Amino acid sequence: MEKILKGSPVVSGRAFGVVLKSDLSISFWGGVDPRTGCIVDPRHDLFGRSVAGRVLAFPVGKGSSTGSLILLELTRVELAPAAIVTIHCEPILATGPIVIKHFYGQQIPVMTLSAQDFERLETGQRVIVDAVAGEIRFKIDKKSLS
Amino acid sequence: MDLTPEEQRILAGENGEAARIAMAVLVDLGTVFGAERLIPVAQVHIDTTLYMVDAGVEFAERMAAAGGRFCVPASLNPAAVDLLHPERMRVPADLLENSRRLERAYLSMGAAPTWTCAPYQQGLIPRFGQQIAWAESNAIVFANSVIGARTNRYGDLMDICAAIVGKAPCFGLHLGPQRQADLVIDAAALPHSLRRDPAAYPLLGYVTGELAGDRIPAIVGIPADVPVRALKAFGAAAASSGAVGLFHMIGVTPEAGSLEMCTGGQKMEEIHVVTAEDLAEAAARLSDPDLRRPDLIVVGCPHYSYAEMTTLAGLLDGRRVHPDVACWAFTSRAVYGWMAESGLLRTLTDTGVTVFTDACPLQYPKSAWSFTAALSDSAKFANYCFSQTGLPSAIASLPECVETAVTGRHAPERSIWKRF
Numbered sequence: 004m005e006k007i008l009k010g011s012p013v014v015s016g017r018a019f020g021v022v023l024k025s026d027l028s029i030s031f032w033g034g035v036d037p038r039t040g041c042i043v044d045p046r047h048d049l050f051g052r053s054v055a056g057r058v059l060a061f062p063v064g065k066g067s068s069t070g071s072l073i074l075l076e077l078t079r080v081e082l083a084p085a086a087i088v089t090i091h092c093e094p095i096l097a098t099g100p101i102v103i104k105h106f107y108g109q110q111i112p113v114m115t116l117s118a119q120d121f122e123r124l125e126t127g128q129r130v131i132v133d134a135v136a137g138e139i140r141f142k143i144d145k146k147s148l149s
Numbered sequence: 150m151d152l153t154p155e156e157q158r159i160l161a162g163e164n165g166e167a168a169r170i171a172m173a174v175l176v177d178l179g180t181v182f183g184a185e186r187l188i189p190v191a192q193v194h195i196d197t198t199l200y201m202v203d204a205g206v207e208f209a210e211r212m213a214a215a216g217g218r219f220c221v222p223a224s225l226n227p228a229a230v231d232l233l234h235p236e237r238m239r240v241p242a243d244l245l246e247n248s249r250r251l252e253r254a255y256l257s258m259g260a261a262p263t264w265t266c267a268p269y270q271q272g273l274i275p276r277f278g279q280q281i282a283w284a285e286s287n288a289i290v291f292a293n294s295v296i297g298a299r300t301n302r303y304g305d306l307m308d309i310c311a312a313i314v315g316k317a318p319c320f321g322l323h324l325g326p327q328r329q330a331d332l333v334i335d336a337a338a339l340p341h342s343l344r345r346d347p348a349a350y351p352l353l354g355y356v357t358g359e360l361a362g363d364r365i366p367a368i369v370g371i372p373a374d375v376p377v378r379a380l381k382a383f384g385a386a387a388a389s390s391g392a393v394g395l396f397h398m399i400g401v402t403p404e405a406g407s408l409e410m411c412t413g414g415q416k417m418e419e420i421h422v423v424t425a426e427d428l429a430e431a432a433a434r435l436s437d438p439d440l441r442r443p444d445l446i447v448v449g450c451p452h453y454s455y456a457e458m459t460t461l462a463g464l465l466d467g468r469r470v471h472p473d474v475a476c477w478a479f480t481s482r483a484v485y486g487w488m489a490e491s492g493l494l495r496t497l498t499d500t501g502v503t504v505f506t507d508a509c510p511l512q513y514p515k516s517a518w519s520f521t522a523a524l525s526d527s528a529k530f531a532n533y534c535f536s537q538t539g540l541p542s543a544i545a546s547l548p549e550c551v552e553t554a555v556t557g558r559h560a561p562e563r564s565i566w567k568r569f
Binding site: 033037044070092097101105 | 170173174178181204208304306310533
């Protein structure tokens with residue numbers, strides 16, 4: 004059966020991908036290597052994982068003004084995440100995907116979820132992020148329901 | 150958002166492609182954060198100046214080529230390298246060329262070549278209550294808190310868009326009611342001598358940022374005559390350990406004549422008392438405990454003012470920097486010009502200090518130098534040093550940094566933090 008999580012679109016668009024989730028905040032500057040798309044902060048639980056093509060889920064963005072620029076570079080070298088799902092979105096996190104939409108004409112949809120619904124996302128889930136309707140859809144198999 | 154007919158024409162592309170992209174970004178950002186309209190800004194400080202990735206060069210060059218021109222005064226944050234003395238910094242040719250491409254793009258759009266992270270010390274300084282759009286975390290917090298100008302914590306790329314349109318979406322810290330304090334930091338329990346020591350302020354700022362996160366702290370117990378240098382170090386630290394965009398210091402900063410003035414009369418539920426031990430613990434968190442023989446001493450993060458350079462020369466008092474140590478001082482090219490004219494530059498360089506302009510001490514070309522450990526008077530530098538340069542580092546007071554520069558030895562057990 005299909006599960007639908009309702010959220011708020013921050014940057015509109017639709018994407019399909021596999022979830023990469025952390026309960027820690029992410030700073031794109033200093034936290035993600037713009038040449039490889041991998042998380043390079045050794046204190047982070049996603050250390051070494053690539054964000055490229057993933058539905059990247061983390062609770063809140065943090066850090067320097069330069070984070071928006073790193074996301075633009077990841078798009079330029081085709082290593083950007085497919086979508087971003089978060090609980091609290093601040094201006095620096097929103098700026099990257101907004102500029103990417105108007106400058107490169109590409110979409111990195113961004114959505115916020117309630118803390119409770121954010122909990123339902125798991126690394127490895129295949130999801131559809133619909134940041135037009137404000138929905139994240141994924142299939143749950145019957146085993147996990149029981 | 151409610152756009153004026155002129156704003157709608159810009160969004161439709163009537164003023165060219167660069168203005169269209171810039172307006173679309175501002176409108177989208179404003180829509181996300183609930184802004185009802187755009188407001189004119191008096192000036193913009195641009196942070197997208199440090200060459201790091203090619204997308205930054207591509208964005209600046211394409212906006213310039215598409216007719217992008219800054220319609221309000223725009224100042225520039227540091228470049229990655231010293232643009233006036235690249236050979237002194239051993240800058241590789243490709244890094245210099247990428248920095249020059251950014252320089253050409255920004256100057257063609259009309260920016261002032263300030264190349265400094267402390268734009269509030271000279272040049273295009275906003276006034277109290279003025280709406281501005283600034284990026285660079287230490288500059289944002291200084292403009293909001295010490296001057297009382299109004300800006301959100303804007304990020305790279307958005308700053309360029311704001312300068313092209315001359316406007317910003319009206320939300321957050323642009324609005325008076327959003328500038329009230331959320332919590333209180335009580336510094337009154339600190340020993341009087343510590344509250345009068347500029348060395349306490351980067352650590353007090355670091356602790357404040359950790360407690361405040363992205364909220365607005367009100368700090369009580371600070372002497373009314375606290376020097377500007379201390380406020381600058383406090384803000385830079387709070388904006389690196391947290392996401393502080395505005396602080397109120399009661400009896401010091403202009404929106405905080407009293408606690409009631411910056412809380413709107415609301416009773417503050419959250420009060421943190423900061424002690425000398427808290428500052429000592431912050432110093433320990435920012436310091437490698439085994440650091441004894443740093444070979445790089447860095448001052449000027451954020452860029453030193455002329456007054457701070459004078460203090461540095463006074464502490465050196467003609468003594469020479471130890472031959473095993475590099476002592477680097479960073480400032481703007483404006484301050485550098487004044488130092489050259491007055492003879493202060495000669496005084497410092499005669500002792501062995503190297504003065505760099507335009508650049509960021511965290512971005513020097515690492516492979517051209519072989520440092521093993523750094524010491525600095527800046528909590529911001531200490532916070533980012535390892536992740537940006539790979540060097541272990543420690544924080545110390547400016548007098549301690551100078552003694553280490555002269556003797557080549559750092560003695561944390563004799564630090565001022567052990568004396569309180």
